[in-house]
Amino acid sequence: MKNFYFYSPTEILFGKRTEEETGRLAKKWGATKVLIVYGGGSVVRSGLLERVENNLEAEGIEFEELGGVKPNPRLSLAREGVKKAIDFGADFVLALGGGSAIDTAKGIALGIANPDTDIWEFWNGKEVKKSAPVGVILTISAAGSETSDSAVLTDETTLKKKGLSTDFNRPKFAIMNPELTYSLPKYQIACGVVDIMMHTLERYFSPVKGNHMTDEIAEGLLRNMIVYGPKGYANPVDYEAMSEIMWAGSLSHNNLTGLGRSRQFPVHNMGHEFSANYDAAHGASLSALWGTWALYVYKFDVSRFAHYAKAVWQIEETDPEKAALRGIDKTVEFFSSLDMPVTIGQLLESGPVDEKELETYADNVTNFDKQPLGTFLPLTRADVLAIYRSANI
Ligand code: NZQ
Ligand code: ZN
Numbered sequence: 001m002k003n004f005y006f007y008s009p010t011e012i013l014f015g016k017r018t019e020e021e022t023g024r025l026a027k028k029w030g031a032t033k034v035l036i037v038y039g040g041g042s043v044v045r046s047g048l049l050e051r052v053e054n055n056l057e058a059e060g061i062e063f064e065e066l067g068g069v070k071p072n073p074r075l076s077l078a079r080e081g082v083k084k085a086i087d088f089g090a091d092f093v094l095a096l097g098g099g100s101a102i103d104t105a106k107g108i109a110l111g112i113a114n115p116d117t118d119i120w121e122f123w124n125g126k127e128v129k130k131s132a133p134v135g136v137i138l139t140i141s142a143a144g145s146e147t148s149d150s151a152v153l154t155d156e157t158t159l160k161k162k163g164l165s166t167d168f169n170r171p172k173f174a175i176m177n178p179e180l181t182y183s184l185p186k187y188q189i190a191c192g193v194v195d196i197m198m199h200t201l202e203r204y205f206s207p208v209k210g211n212h213m214t215d216e217i218a219e220g221l222l223r224n225m226i227v228y229g230p231k232g233y234a235n236p237v238d239y240e241a242m243s244e245i246m247w248a249g250s251l252s253h254n255n256l257t258g259l260g261r262s263r264q265f266p267v268h269n270m271g272h273e274f275s276a277n278y279d280a281a282h283g284a285s286l287s288a289l290w291g292t293w294a295l296y297v298y299k300f301d302v303s304r305f306a307h308y309a310k311a312v313w314q315i316e317e318t319d320p321e322k323a324a325l326r327g328i329d330k331t332v333e334f335f336s337s338l339d340m341p342v343t344i345g346q347l348l349e350s351g352p353v354d355e356k357e358l359e360t361y362a363d364n365v366t367n368f369d370k371q372p373l374g375t376f377l378p379l380t381r382a383d384v385l386a387i388y389r390s391a392n393i
Pocket of ligand 1: 038039040041042043069070071072073097098099100101103139140141142143144145148149150151152180181182183184185188191192195253268282283
């Protein structure tokens with residue numbers, strides 16, 4: 001087995017009515033003044049915000065609110081949140097929502113702990129040495145930010161969407177009640193299913209061999225999503241399905257499914273360009289590109305793709321090349337069955353984009369061809385452009 005590092009310290013409280021424990025948990029992790037961060041209003045409409053505030057009050061915890069986080073969360077709001085948190089004297093940030101609210105909360109927490117640094121400096125390479133504590137009440141299963149070490153923000157002035165990975169970003173606790181996801185629009189459920197699968201798929205296709213346990217966990221998680229993803233999509237109030245999806249979302253991105261592998265997220269990086277420039281939903285940006293990425297790289301390690309086809313899709317085909325291709329097809333068909341886009345033309349309302357734009361995106365994700373993208377098959381600028389072109393229909 002290859003060496004690995006695993007650190008997933010987030011305390012998880014999973015199940016019905018667990019949000020009633022928010023005050024107790026926040027107190028346990030040292031909260032006295034909490035900044036509550038949320039999105040465009042779903043938690044107001046569902047009554048969750050009010051219930052949580054009552055709960056904090058009952059524990060004697062003061063709070064302020066920062067609402068209005070948009071999907072593909074913006075740096076400017078995180079900066080505003082830092083100011084608000086510092087003025088209020090917040091010692092804890094509580095996110096209600098999904099990746100966007102959580103990542104904004106993580107950004108604010110960095111700002112609280114490092115008041116003399118503009119937070120974007122951390123996204124630009126400055127070493128993180130401390131952050132303030134963050135707690136999460138999850139309302140959408142997708143990004144896995146509730147247990148991940150990442151925070152992804154977009155600088156809307158430069159249209160750069162960037163992730164920052166550091167263990168200081170790991171939330172102290174995550175409250176996960178699948179019932180809180182019942183109000184999700186179907187499109188968001190499907191985006192979440194794709195994203196959850198992609199966090200494991202991006203880790204799975206790595207040049208590092210070995211760590212059979214990691215493969216078994218990854219393949220089990222993917223099979224589980226193939227069963228329960230469509231059930232949740234068909235019936236968003238199916239508790240069992242929404243539970244399976246929710247738990248998979250956390251396990252898929254706390255790194256459990258990638259132990260002993262090289263870390264690389266090429267499809268994510270290529271997709272972020274469409275989120276930054278067109279505000280495309282994250283999961284949809286991934287389904288739009290994975291198939292063409294896979295078709296471009298599979299020849300580099302046909303046996304890995306053939307193994308994937310058998311272990312995840314039960315494809316009994318002895319010819320490795322055919323098996324590999326069928327596994328890719330099955331995955332793309334699965335995304336389509338959830339009404340997810342599988343081309344750029346399907347992703348964007350405006351349809352396929354100009355060649356010039358693709359060139360800019362290829363420059364961005366390879367740093368002008370100075371930094372290969374990914375490790376399974378390190379992609380040059382020309383490779384990335386070829387993948388973008390194939391998907392641009
Ligand atoms: O803003 P509100 O009104 O809450 O509506 C949200 C939003 O419109 C809605 N929603 C969430 N829970 C709901 C609900 N609507 C009704 N009922 C509910 N229970 O869903 C929409 C999407 O929310 P968002 O938080 O953006 O979703 P998601 O969790 O998919 O997060 C996406 C963001 O996370 C980043 C993505 O790039 C994207 O910016 N990611 C973060 C990662 C991380 N931190 O580890 C890893 C991922 O790969 C990803 O990059
Ligand atoms: Zn993702």
